Amino acid sequence: MPDLGDCARRSSSDSAAARSVRQNVGRGTSRGRGRRPERDHTVRVDVRCLAPATTYWFRFTAGGAWSPTGRTLTAPAADDAVALLRFGVVSCSSWEAGYFAPYRLLAERGDLQAVVHLGDYLYEYASGGFNAGGVIVRQAAPTHETLPLADYRIRHAQYKTDPDARALHAAVPWIITWDDHEVANDMWAGGAENHDPATEGPFAARVAAARQAYAEWMPVRLAADGAIYRRLRFGRLADLSMLDLRSYRSRQVSGSAVDDPSRTITGDDQMTWLKTGLAASSAAWRLVGNPDMIARVDVGTLPAWLLGPLGKLLEVRPESCRMDWFHVRDRTSRGTTARRVAGYAVTSGVARLHAV
8 A cells, every 4th residue: 555655844945955854744654445446546645734834845655666755835824924925827738739848947946835727737639639730749648539537537647647747746736726628628517519418428427527537636625515616815915716617607609698697607606705705805915716818808999810810819709608707707896896805816727828
């Protein structure tokens, strides 16, 4: 059985000298179903009672071999005075489209408190299904589209073989949420553009398979009901609310139907949780991490020769799932303004660009 090995802590200094002086704070052994086939032989360790604002080092051992040593940091206590937070923000990592050099660069920085991944950690497509200019840099496994649990497990396991992903996972804690491709393209609460019930079976079964593999392979605590949206506190400086914009959303539509105010991208419970939390927070900054763009992109006045290519780049189209965010943005803005919420900022994924 795998020994969970050592967990050591040290001061906030990152010097080599400090690294050599460690205090072992615990070790353990995995027993039971956590290492069996029903969890794809993965081991999940949920370590509690750690000191706030502390760097910890950890490693695993099995069969006489030791894993590389990993590093993680705990968040400051809720009432701590914090002068600075620095996050790496990433999203949309396609295996076949290229190598994960940004992961390597983030791992090499040494000054990040966490990495925030805003979804599409992997893609479900069959080999060649992701349009990367007609080039497959490296072939996905399995080569067919992921559908049953075994497929999603293989795809997750392949992503964990990437050396840059491994380096970043070992260097800094991750704060993650999912978008659509962890299950299927343009997913909504009851289906997806890239799912045909007639040939691929019930969508609920596919979601259950994808979510199980995600829970096995990804560093996240899901709620008892499987919910991933949650809020993290970083002293008095910031709250970070991580959203789920796929599990509760309305189906994508086109034309004037996108303006129906009854449509939702968050679901009522999550929206209430978000607005209540933003208004009640005492942190200087109320940060929101979400997979889709929340700000309106006004491109209607651009010339046609530029509008087409830009629309493709931003994935702005009449039936775009992103259009749903407009009403959510308006409701969120009204709620935060009415309650005088200051320091409200959103970071978004999906568009594969950076804009201010």
